[in-house]
Amino acid sequence: MTDRPRADDDAIVIVPDESRRHVLAHNESRHKVRRGEDPRHEDLPDEDPWRDDPWDDPRAARDFVADGMIPDLRRWSRQILVGLVVGTVLFIGWAAWRTAGLVGGSDDVATVTGGVGQVDVVNVVFPEGFTVAQVAQRLARDVPNMDTQRVLAALADGTLPAPWRPEGVSSYEGLLFPALYEVAAYEDERAVVDRMINEMRNRTLRLDIEAGAARLGVTPYEIIIIASLIEREVKIADERAIVSRVIHNRLAADIELQIDAALYYDAAPGASFADLRNSDSPYNVYRRRGLPPTPIANPGVAALEAALNPAPDPGVDDEICTSRTAAQRRSEPCQYLFYVLSDTEGRHAFSATFEQHEVRVAEARAAGVLP
Numbered sequence: 001m002t003d004r005p006r007a008d009d010d011a012i013v014i015v016p017d018e019s020r021r022h023v024l025a026h027n028e029s030r031h032k033v034r035r036g037e038d039p040r041h042e043d044l045p046d047e048d049p050w051r052d053d054p055w056d057d058p059r060a061a062r063d064f065v066a067d068g069m070i071p072d073l074r075r076w077s078r079q080i081l082v083g084l085v086v087g088t089v090l091f092i093g094w095a096a097w098r099t100a101g102l103v104g105g106s107d108d109v110a111t112v113t114g115g116v117g118q119v120d121v122v123n124v125v126f127p128e129g130f131t132v133a134q135v136a137q138r139l140a141r142d143v144p145n146m147d148t149q150r151v152l153a154a155l156a157d158g159t160l161p162a163p164w165r166p167e168g169v170s171s172y173e174g175l176l177f178p179a180l181y182e183v184a185a186y187e188d189e190r191a192v193v194d195r196m197i198n199e200m201r202n203r204t205l206r207l208d209i210e211a212g213a214a215r216l217g218v219t220p221y222e223i224i225i226i227a228s229l230i231e232r233e234v235k236i237a238d239e240r241a242i243v244s245r246v247i248h249n250r251l252a253a254d255i256e257l258q259i260d261a262a263l264y265y266d267a268a269p270g271a272s273f274a275d276l277r278n279s280d281s282p283y284n285v286y287r288r289r290g291l292p293p294t295p296i297a298n299p300g301v302a303a304l305e306a307a308l309n310p311a312p313d314p315g316v317d318d319e320i321c322t323s324r325t326a327a328q329r330r331s332e333p334c335q336y337l338f339y340v341l342s343d344t345e346g347r348h349a350f351s352a353t354f355e356q357h358e359v360r361v362a363e364a365r366a367a368g369v370l371p
Contacts, residue, residue, distance in 0.1 A: 128300030154190040174295025212308035227307040228295035232261035235346030240306035
């Protein structure tokens, strides 16, 4: 007896090619029953057409690829490519428009024009070491409708906050934090300088200026004064903490600071060094001991950190200490007390004694660094 494959409704029968015509005939008979063409099976419910045998309705390969389940993206490749190119070009154009104020503009100013729901702003850079007068001039130069005199008037009326400033001092020098600020079109001069004052307060609080000043035996305002001297004197980052140590040591020893940057603060244009050194200015720290009465500039974070964290004095094996006389080594601590410009890059040579300092000054003059 020859075995026959089962023809249950739920079975999918895989048969050799020579038997295919028998299977197709059998399936055709089954479909007639399902479609109601056989009166003996009128009450049979419709079955899920997806469960038919694979031989029911053979399809061409190209129809299967685009049968609605897996779209044939190849026929849309040109449109997709064109869409990607157009989108890229539009994005590049939009980005160029948004940054138009930055590209090709000055290093200090960038204008950003806002769209719907945005505000026109001007980016203004105030470098570390700018004075109040320079801040006022920069605002008037870079921000439309702002005026130098109105900036100074806003600071002169005495109603703006003045963190750390002691009573009896009216200057805002040193209290405007130097940075890049976005100045909105609706802001006036007073609003901008008020933000700069608040930023200085916030930055110094983050540095814990009160605790640091108390540790060094000075006030927070004096730390800002020291930082302003460092800001104007030092160009080489590694020297900030050493210059800070020189200032703290000379204050502790009650020696005149003799800092040229203080001497030139608020001086008349073209004033000579000799005249300034003989003047009775409160900023003449060649004749007056102690710190100047106010900061001489607006210091940045690095100068403030240096003022709060002076470098340690040189070790006993350092050449600065070992080159002292035997009497000096016995009677005086080895401390940083002097410095002089040593090259055209802005570096300094440091000394512990006046004799060492005179040698460094002579070397600087011989090198053409000093007149």
